[in-house]
Each structure stands twice: as structure tokens, then as C-alpha cells.
Amino acid sequence: MTSPHAVDPAPTSPLDAPQAAPRDDLPAIRRDAAAALRALTEAVLGLDDEALGSPSSLDGWTVGHVLSHVAMVGDALARQAELAAQGETAEVYEGGAAGRAAGIDAGAGRSRDEHVDALAAAGTRLDAAWDLTDRTGWDAPVTYRDGTVADVLDCWWREVRIHATDLGEAGSAQGLTPSATWGLGFTDHLLDFLGLRLSGPVLVVRQEDGVRSVVGPEGVRPAADDASDDDLVTVTGAAADVAAWLAGRDPVTTPVARRGGARVDLPTLAPWPSGVPVRR
Incomplete structure (x- = not known):
């Protein structure tokens, strides 16, 4: 059992974009992250209120907390990309670590349909952010780990693929395990x-x-x-x-x-x- 990990909320603002080598793997990462979100959303459709309130595999979090976090981190990372396209930066989570914790708690008690809607909205926003970045450049600086928008996409890939396997028994019963869903x-x-x-x-x-x-x-x-x-x-x-x-x-x-x-x-x-x- 592990404690929930967080995207770094430190509000750093690099003045110069980090120098990153061009990457040709970004389209494949986008596709796999989108597939992970679809699989997670489909699994949620098979859950009832009891399952949503059951313990996840992360200490202190229910399944609802995990789903709330995925939707929230999706919005936060989309915001990083949106601001970067405008030459701006901001902390990853509005309100920092305290805002992150409060947001996750507030969303944990959503109904099944509300969780599905929140995940879908985050996915739509991310798709639009990545399309925008295709035009404005993947090497624009962000505050997340003093990196670039390409690093933000990497982060989303990790967040959605890993957390999709964190639903505890509710997820394992639907095949959401590392061995079944993590490709090479x-x-x-x-x-x-x-x-x-x-x-x-x-x-x-x-x-x-x-x-x-x-x-x-x-x-x-x-x-x-x-x-x-x-x-x-x-x-x-x-x-x-x-x-x-x-x-x-x-x-x-x-x-x-x-x-x-x-x-x-x-x-x-x-x-x-x-x-x-x-x-x-």
C-alpha cells in the first residue's frame, strides 16, 4: 500500500525555456494516455456507490478520491499547457498543495455519473490543450518540474496509467492492473x-x-x-x-x-x- 503522490505544486517560473531534444514519441504517448482514460472511464461505469466509497490501494483514499484526483490533475496539467501557449506560467494547482487537497476531497463524493462527466471534461480539455501545443510548440516552459509542455504530457501519461490501477478491488475486478494495462x-x-x-x-x-x-x-x-x-x-x-x-x-x-x-x-x-x- 502506498500513499498518494502529488504533482509538484512549487510555483517556480523559469525565464528561459529548457533546451530539449525534439521528440517523435509524443503522438504515441497522447494516444496511450487517451486509451488509459477511456479504460478508466469505462471501468467507472461499472461501479456503484458502494464501490466508489470503498478503499482504493492508496492509503487514506477511497476509489472516489482516486477518480477525483485524476480529473483534477488532468485539468491542472491542461492549464499548464494552455498558459504555456500564451507565454505564461503558474503553479500547477490553483491554491497550491492546500487547493489540491481540498479539491480532491470535494470531488471524492461524486456520483458515478458525476465522476464520468468530470473525467470526460478533463479529457476534452487536455485534447484541446495538446492540439494547441502542436501549433505553439512542445518546448514552451512550465512550472511543473521546471520543464516543458512535453514533460506535462509525460506527467499526464503517468498519472492516468498509474492511477487507473489504483482502484483497489473495484479496479482489479475489471482488469485494471499493471500487468494487464502497462505496455513496454x-x-x-x-x-x-x-x-x-x-x-x-x-x-x-x-x-x-x-x-x-x-x-x-x-x-x-x-x-x-x-x-x-x-x-x-x-x-x-x-x-x-x-x-x-x-x-x-x-x-x-x-x-x-x-x-x-x-x-x-x-x-x-x-x-x-x-x-x-x-x-x-
Whole structure:
């Protein structure tokens, strides 16, 4: 069980846009994030009031809190993109951390149809914001992690894909689990983003195909052919299970860690990298 994580509310305002390499993966990320929101919305249509009030997999939050957060973070990130298109910036959440908490609580008690409407409205606003950004540029600066609008899209992708699996028993019963919904593109992204939670590099071996990567605070890179668990702790597991472990979620099968051929504990993870400037 994990505590809810937050988008960084720090109201920083960079004067110059960070220099980011052009990216050709943004259309695919948009499509997968939209697919995640559709899957979440369809799952909500199968819930009743009892399920909406049931515990989620996040400590202290009901299913309704998770849904309220997804809709709210969608609006907040759309606002980041809308302002960036005008050459403006603002804190991620109006009212900062206190406004975020109050908004989530206020929306948690919505009916099923009200949750569906809120998610749909956020999705519509995000689509319009991304279309606007296609015209004005994805490298415009935002306050979110002192990054760019491209980083805001990455954040939305993580938020909707991860939180769609946080509905507890209500979500698991409808197949909303990491192993069922996180594709390799997304799990690779999580390894890169969440490597900051590791104190040093580890060797990750993907169970599906044996692909080997070094994951750590500097991100993810292909492992050298001669890399072994004599040099680094080796974490072996299915792609979604390794990503779920790094994301603080329950994997279907816990990844196995070894060093020097002997089984060891999985590395200790630092807090979620909220507020950490984007790694360039």
C-alpha cells in the first residue's frame, strides 16, 4: 500500500525555456494516455456507490478520491499547457498543495455519473490543450518540474496509467492492473523516470525477453554485455512487475534481486521524485 503522490505544486517560473531534444514519441504517448482514460472511464461505469466509497490501494483514499484526483490533475496539467501557449506560467494547482487537497476531497463524493462527466471534461480539455501545443510548440516552459509542455504530457501519461490501477478491488475486478494495462513503452518510461528512487544503478533483466538495462538516478540505458550481478544488484522480473515495484505498487510477482549469485533484498526506494527538476 502506498500513499498518494502529488504533482509538484512549487510555483517556480523559469525565464528561459529548457533546451530539449525534439521528440517523435509524443503522438504515441497522447494516444496511450487517451486509451488509459477511456479504460478508466469505462471501468467507472461499472461501479456503484458502494464501490466508489470503498478503499482504493492508496492509503487514506477511497476509489472516489482516486477518480477525483485524476480529473483534477488532468485539468491542472491542461492549464499548464494552455498558459504555456500564451507565454505564461503558474503553479500547477490553483491554491497550491492546500487547493489540491481540498479539491480532491470535494470531488471524492461524486456520483458515478458525476465522476464520468468530470473525467470526460478533463479529457476534452487536455485534447484541446495538446492540439494547441502542436501549433505553439512542445518546448514552451512550465512550472511543473521546471520543464516543458512535453514533460506535462509525460506527467499526464503517468498519472492516468498509474492511477487507473489504483482502484483497489473495484479496479482489479475489471482488469485494471499493471500487468494487464502497462505496455513496454510505458514500463520503459517508468524505469527512466523512477530511477531517481534508487540510490545507485541496478541491472534490470526483463523476464519476457531477457533484455538487460542499467537503471538508476541517471535514468535507463542498455547494459553492457559483460555486466553481471558481481558488479551490480540484478533485479529480474516481468516488465510490469519491475515498473510496479519502482512505482510503489503491488506487482503480480515480486521481482527477484541477486548479487554475486546470492538472493538479496530489493533495493530500498527513495520517495517519489515529485518536485525534482526534469533531467536533461
